[in-house]
Amino acid sequence: MGNFIESRILELSDKTGVDELTLKLAICLFSSFPFNAVLKRLPDHKTSLKCWYIVAVSAFYLFGVLNIFTGFRTLFLSSMFTYVISRFYSSRFMPFVNFVVVMSHLAINHFSVQFFSNADESKLDITGAQMVLVMKLTAFAWSYHDGNQADQTKLSEFQKARAIKNHPNLLSFMAYTFFYPSLFTGPSFDFADFESWLNCEVFRDLPDTKKPRRRWTTSDPNLRRQIPKCGLLVLWRVAQGIFWIVLSTILPNYISKEFMFTKAFGQKSFLYKIHYLYILSFLFRLKYYAAWTVSEASCILCGLGYNGYDPLTKQIKWDRVRNIDIWKFETASNTHEGLEAWNMNTNKWLKHYVYLRIARPGSKPGFRSTLFTFLTSAFWHGTRPGYYLSFATGALYQSCGKIFRRNLRPLFLNAEGKALPSKILYDVVCFYVMKLAFGYLVQPFVLLELPSSLKCWSSVYFYLHLGILVTFLIFKGPYAKSVIKFLQAHQAATVAKKEQKEKLEEAGPLGEIAKAKRLYEETEAIRDMQLGIPDADFDKFDFEEAKRDFSEFFESYEKWRAEKGLEIEEHNLQRAFENFKRELSSGQERRASFSVYSPRPIRKED
Numbered sequence: 001m002g003n004f005i006e007s008r009i010l011e012l013s014d015k016t017g018v019d020e021l022t023l024k025l026a027i028c029l030f031s032s033f034p035f036n037a038v039l040k041r042l043p044d045h046k047t048s049l050k051c052w053y054i055v056a057v058s059a060f061y062l063f064g065v066l067n068i069f070t071g072f073r074t075l076f077l078s079s080m081f082t083y084v085i086s087r088f089y090s091s092r093f094m095p096f097v098n099f100v101v102v103m104s105h106l107a108i109n110h111f112s113v114q115f116f117s118n119a120d121e122s123k124l125d126i127t128g129a130q131m132v133l134v135m136k137l138t139a140f141a142w143s144y145h146d147g148n149q150a151d152q153t154k155l156s157e158f159q160k161a162r163a164i165k166n167h168p169n170l171l172s173f174m175a176y177t178f179f180y181p182s183l184f185t186g187p188s189f190d191f192a193d194f195e196s197w198l199n200c201e202v203f204r205d206l207p208d209t210k211k212p213r214r215r216w217t218t219s220d221p222n223l224r225r226q227i228p229k230c231g232l233l234v235l236w237r238v239a240q241g242i243f244w245i246v247l248s249t250i251l252p253n254y255i256s257k258e259f260m261f262t263k264a265f266g267q268k269s270f271l272y273k274i275h276y277l278y279i280l281s282f283l284f285r286l287k288y289y290a291a292w293t294v295s296e297a298s299c300i301l302c303g304l305g306y307n308g309y310d311p312l313t314k315q316i317k318w319d320r321v322r323n324i325d326i327w328k329f330e331t332a333s334n335t336h337e338g339l340e341a342w343n344m345n346t347n348k349w350l351k352h353y354v355y356l357r358i359a360r361p362g363s364k365p366g367f368r369s370t371l372f373t374f375l376t377s378a379f380w381h382g383t384r385p386g387y388y389l390s391f392a393t394g395a396l397y398q399s400c401g402k403i404f405r406r407n408l409r410p411l412f413l414n415a416e417g418k419a420l421p422s423k424i425l426y427d428v429v430c431f432y433v434m435k436l437a438f439g440y441l442v443q444p445f446v447l448l449e450l451p452s453s454l455k456c457w458s459s460v461y462f463y464l465h466l467g468i469l470v471t472f473l474i475f476k477g478p479y480a481k482s483v484i485k486f487l488q489a490h491q492a493a494t495v496a497k498k499e500q501k502e503k504l505e506e507a508g509p510l511g512e513i514a515k516a517k518r519l520y521e522e523t524e525a526i527r528d529m530q531l532g533i534p535d536a537d538f539d540k541f542d543f544e545e546a547k548r549d550f551s552e553f554f555e556s557y558e559k560w561r562a563e564k565g566l567e568i569e570e571h572n573l574q575r576a577f578e579n580f581k582r583e584l585s586s587g588q589e590r591r592a593s594f595s596v597y598s599p600r601p602i603r604k605e606d
Contacts, residue, residue: 237297278439386444
C-alpha cells in the first residue's frame with residue numbers, strides 16, 4: 001500500500017511542481033478533516049473504538065503516506081519507555097528519569113540528523129514529531145506522579161487539574177501519543193485533556209440546546225452528540241491556513257535567504273538589509289502559521305479544542321490547544337506581548353514541567369530553575385549552532401527590553417500611570433524596533449550553521465549586538481546610577497510615588513511596616529516566562545544566590561545518600577522489574593493489565 005500511495009504522490013508532485021515532502025505533509029494535515037468527521041460521529045461511549053480509529057489513521061499516515069518505518073520506531077520506543085516506567089517504577093524520581101531518557105533519545109536523533117543524515121528531502125525529519133511527543137510524554141509522567149501523591153494538598157491548581165489518578169490502558173495511551181491531527185506539527189496537550197475529551201466529560205458544562213441531535217434520533221436527549229457544531233470556525237481557520245500556504249509559496253519567488261550571500265546584497269544600503277532580514281523572518285514564520293492554524297482547526301473539529309461554555313455571553317470557547325495568536329504576535333509592541341503569543345503550548349510545558357519542577361518543593365524557583373529551563377528549551381529545539389546563537393542573543397535582548405521598559409516607558413506616563421498623548425510615539429518606535437530586532441535574531445534559527453549565521457549578522461554590522469552592548473554600558477556601566485537618576489527625575493509617576501513613600505515611611509511604626517513591605521516586594525518579585533524560558537534578568541542575578549542554590553542541591557543529594565536513598569531506589573527498580581516480568585509471564589494478568597490498572601499511591605520512602 002505504501003509504495004502505491006507514494007507513487008501516486010510522486011506523480012502529483014511532478015504535475016503540480018510541489019516538492020514531495022510538502023505534498024505528503026499537506027495530505028496528512030488536510031485529510032485529517034474528513035477523518036475527524038467520522039471520529040466525532042463515533043458513539044460517545046465507544047472509547048476503545050475511537051482509540052483504535054485514531055491509531056489506525058496515524059498508522060496510515062506513517063506507513064502509507066509518509067512511508068517512514070524508522071520514524072514510527074523512534075516514536076514508539078519513546079512512548080513505550082514512558083508507559084512502562086510510569087506504570088512500574090514507583091519512585092519520586094520517575095518523572096526525572098523519564099525526562100532524561102526521552103530528552104536523550106531526542107538529542108541522539110538531533111545529532112543523527114545534523115551529522116549523519118543523508119538529506120533525503122522526500123523523507124520526513126521525525127525529530128519534529130518527536131519534539132511534540134517529548135512534551136506529551138514528560139507531561140504525562142509528571143501528571144501521573146502528581147495524581148498518585150499521598151498528599152494532594154501540596155499540588156498547585158494547575159497540577160490538580162491535570163493529575164492522572166489511574167494508569168491508562170495501552171490502547172488509550174497510544175491514541176494519546178499518536179493522535180493524528182497533531183502528530184507531526186503539534187499542538188501538544190495533557191493526557192487529562194485527552195481523556196476528558198475521549199470520555200466526553202469535557203462537554204459536561206455545555207447545555208443540551210447547544211448539543212446537536214444525532215440523525216437517527218429526535219427524542220432521547222441522552223443520545224445527543226456531545227461535540228457541538230463548529231463548522232464555520234473550522235472553515236475560517238482552514239481558509240487562514242491556506243492563505244499562509246499560498247503566501248509561503250509566492251514570496252520565495254521574490255525573496256530568499258540565498259540572496260543574503262550574494263554580491264548584490266552586499267552592495268545594498270544598511271536600511272535595505274535590515275528590512276530585508278525582517279521580511280525573511282516573516283517568510284520563515286509562514287510555515288508555522290500554516291501548520292499550526294490547520295492542525296488547531298483539525299483539533300477543534302474533533303472537539304479537542306473545546307475549552308468551556310460561557311453562560312453569560314452564550315459563547316463556546318475553542319482555544320484549549322491554541323498554539324499561536326498570529327494577530328497579537330504581529331502587532332505586539334514589546335517583546336513580552338510578542339513572545340507570549342508564540343508557541344504557547346511549548347511555553348506552558350517549559351514553565352509547568354521544567355521551570356517549576358526543578359525548584360525544591362515549597363521554595364521559589366531560582367537560578368538553577370532558570371539555567372535548566374534555558375538549556376532544555378535550547379536543547380529541545382536541536383543541536384545546531386544557530387539555535388544557541390538566537391537563544392543567547394534573545395536572552396540579552398529581552399533583558400534590554402526590560403531596561404528600556406523600566407526606565408523610558410514611565411517618561412510617557414502621568415503621575416497616575418496613565419498614558420500621555422506622546423506615548424503613541426513610544427509605542428510606534430517600540431513596535432518598529434522589535435520587528436527589526438526579531439528579523440535579526442531569527443536568522444541563525446533559519447540558517448542553523450555557525451559560518452552562515454555570523455556572515456549574515458556581519459552583513460548588517462552586528463547592529464543588534466552593538467545596541468545591546470551600548471545599552472548595558474549606559475545602564476550597567478560606571479555612569480549607570482547618574483543616567484537612571486536623571487531619567488527617574490523626569491518620570492511623573494516615580495516622583496509622586498517616591499514622595500508618598502517618604503511621607504509614609506516617616507510616620508513611625510506604620511512607616512517601618514510599609515518600608516519592610518516595599519523591600520520584600522522588590523526582592524521577591526517572580527521572574528517572567530518569555531519565549532518558554534525565564535527572563536534573563538541580569539539586574540537580579542546574584543552569584544552568591546546561584547552558589548547557594550547549587551549548594552542546597554548537593555546538600556540534599558548527600559542527605560538523600562545518607563538516608564540510604566541509593567538502596568531504596570535499587571529496591572524500587574528491582575520491584576519494578578519483578579512486576580514487569582510477572583505481568584508478561586501471566587497471560588491472564590497481562591490481558592487485564594492493559595484494560596484497567598490502578599496502582600498504589602507513591603509512599604514517602606519511595
